[in-house]
Amino acid sequence: MSGPERRSFEVGAFLHRAEAQLLELSRESQQAEWVHATYITDDTEAVAARASARVIGATVALAKESTRFAGEHLSPEASRKLTLLRLALPLIAPSDPTESEELTALVAEMQSVYSKGRHVPLGATEAVDLQGLSRLLRESRDPAVLEDAWTGWHRVGRGIRTGFTRYVDLANRGARELGFADTGAMWRSKYDMGADEFAAEVDRLWQQVRPLYRALHAYVRRRLRATYGDALVPSHGPIPAHLLGNMWAQSWEGIYPLVAPAEIPDRFDLTRALVERKTTPEEMVRHAERFFESLGFAPLPATFWQRSMLTRPRDREVVCHASAWDVDLVDDLRIKMCIEITGEDFGVIHHELGHNYYQRAYAGQPYLFRDSAHDGFHEAVGDTIALSVTPDYLGRIGLAGPDARFADDIGLLLERALEKIAFLPFGLAVDRWRWRVFSGEIGPSEYTRSWWATRREYQGVAPPTDRGEEEFDPGAKYHVPANVPYMRYFLAHLLQFQFHRALVRAAGVPGPLHRASIYGSRAAGDRLKAMLEMGQSRAWPDALEAITGERRMDAAGILEYFEPLRRWLDEQNRGAPLDW
Numbered sequence: 001m002s003g004p005e006r007r008s009f010e011v012g013a014f015l016h017r018a019e020a021q022l023l024e025l026s027r028e029s030q031q032a033e034w035v036h037a038t039y040i041t042d043d044t045e046a047v048a049a050r051a052s053a054r055v056i057g058a059t060v061a062l063a064k065e066s067t068r069f070a071g072e073h074l075s076p077e078a079s080r081k082l083t084l085l086r087l088a089l090p091l092i093a094p095s096d097p098t099e100s101e102e103l104t105a106l107v108a109e110m111q112s113v114y115s116k117g118r119h120v121p122l123g124a125t126e127a128v129d130l131q132g133l134s135r136l137l138r139e140s141r142d143p144a145v146l147e148d149a150w151t152g153w154h155r156v157g158r159g160i161r162t163g164f165t166r167y168v169d170l171a172n173r174g175a176r177e178l179g180f181a182d183t184g185a186m187w188r189s190k191y192d193m194g195a196d197e198f199a200a201e202v203d204r205l206w207q208q209v210r211p212l213y214r215a216l217h218a219y220v221r222r223r224l225r226a227t228y229g230d231a232l233v234p235s236h237g238p239i240p241a242h243l244l245g246n247m248w249a250q251s252w253e254g255i256y257p258l259v260a261p262a263e264i265p266d267r268f269d270l271t272r273a274l275v276e277r278k279t280t281p282e283e284m285v286r287h288a289e290r291f292f293e294s295l296g297f298a299p300l301p302a303t304f305w306q307r308s309m310l311t312r313p314r315d316r317e318v319v320c321h322a323s324a325w326d327v328d329l330v331d332d333l334r335i336k337m338c339i340e341i342t343g344e345d346f347g348v349i350h351h352e353l354g355h356n357y358y359q360r361a362y363a364g365q366p367y368l369f370r371d372s373a374h375d376g377f378h379e380a381v382g383d384t385i386a387l388s389v390t391p392d393y394l395g396r397i398g399l400a401g402p403d404a405r406f407a408d409d410i411g412l413l414l415e416r417a418l419e420k421i422a423f424l425p426f427g428l429a430v431d432r433w434r435w436r437v438f439s440g441e442i443g444p445s446e447y448t449r450s451w452w453a454t455r456r457e458y459q460g461v462a463p464p465t466d467r468g469e470e471e472f473d474p475g476a477k478y479h480v481p482a483n484v485p486y487m488r489y490f491l492a493h494l495l496q497f498q499f500h501r502a503l504v505r506a507a508g509v510p511g512p513l514h515r516a517s518i519y520g521s522r523a524a525g526d527r528l529k530a531m532l533e534m535g536q537s538r539a540w541p542d543a544l545e546a547i548t549g550e551r552r553m554d555a556a557g558i559l560e561y562f563e564p565l566r567r568w569l570d571e572q573n574r575g576a577p578l579d580w
Ligand code: X8Z
Pocket: 250, 321, 322, 323, 348, 351, 489
């Protein structure tokens, strides 16, 4: 063998060994994590933490070993795999085994603490979980009840602050062992471009959609003033976060009835339709599965129905935050969710199945390529399908009467904007804050103050009362204690409209984007599948091109979708203040 031949053989053998070992350890870790998330006890927490420490330990050892191939001329596939090896996990621990177990135990514990959060609402006698408190925020119009539910839930952060502070330190030390400046820099390095370049890219995208957000914000603020009065909602300042129908003010569709103008015929109410038909959680999932089948995807495996957790068990603590799993990384697909019979959860179910169909599509790839093109793609797939859940589609599958299709466009677009446009600055703010925490720019003595400064800057929202540093409000958002990077959702909220536009065109559906559904289109399904099957074997612009023909992320899709609403909002906002 010549020198280069021998080296290429060596790197092949190394990658073969690495992928086999990591596949094995990931399976064990996923099994342990599944058991922890669906049955929280001190023991399941410990077992999950140990399994996770083993995957991290092996990944770090292999990533360090792989540096012996640095600077060599390798095949594009081998060199991509070596890059991905360093970036495979969102959490890297120091190689010291004691510290590594301490860190994974902290993350498991923070998740448990979050999931066990309860509060006795004003005027009630029994403690209520996050879902119950969220329902209050969505449905109550009594500011005292809203403030109490909001404050009661946010108290959960207090029990997370100490663990979080230590976690930042340990996770950063881990990331530095792999050559990153800190954990935030490691997260930003996963987008086939430099970490700084990625931060600039995110800003570029935000600038494209910011005017539309400001228009929505101004309109909603004015409508809320009509309900709650000047004393509660300022004419120029930020909107109080407990009045927007959602615990984190991250999407506002819960207050649609409050902000829809009287002259607009009511939009189709999916929650009511589901409840009236006595739809079960399983039937909701079947609807989403059938949508994917209509595009040419195979039904979910029988084990999905045996092993998934679709409702909150009454006899034990679980992590209710919805997630999708492929436990054996082949076809052991599952979702874990505490489904409620609402239009919102109908959307979340489509979101989760998007993850499952992606996982299944890339299961044929080598281990290190079994992930989405970038994490925003993973989050965008199911949402793309949910954009096709139009009144017309619901009429076709019998969930709506035949008149649903004539539901007013502005009503539909306004409700969608409350969900999707309102989300954008929140999607941005979470990691804009965490990046600065990991870099050390924000220290523990200013965690909560800086959290609200960031949210005020991007979202124009403020807490109902002054929040001191005895609180830890970021800890009251799942992804912070659970160590899930969040910029992915900002990207997904733009990508899903980019995908939707491309698939609608591939399907040959005429008319405006907000009325179009790709239901039943094999042409759209084939286009989507081509992208999903690539996994992360190629840089993400290649995957984006496979589905859209474009190589850049872009807000043109979302702007086109909401163009009729933008004109309407501008009309409504004439002369009104647009800032905070
Ligand atoms: O966490 C989720 C999914 C699971 S990946 C339910 N989402 C974000 C959130 O709930 O904060 C979906 C939208 C944003």
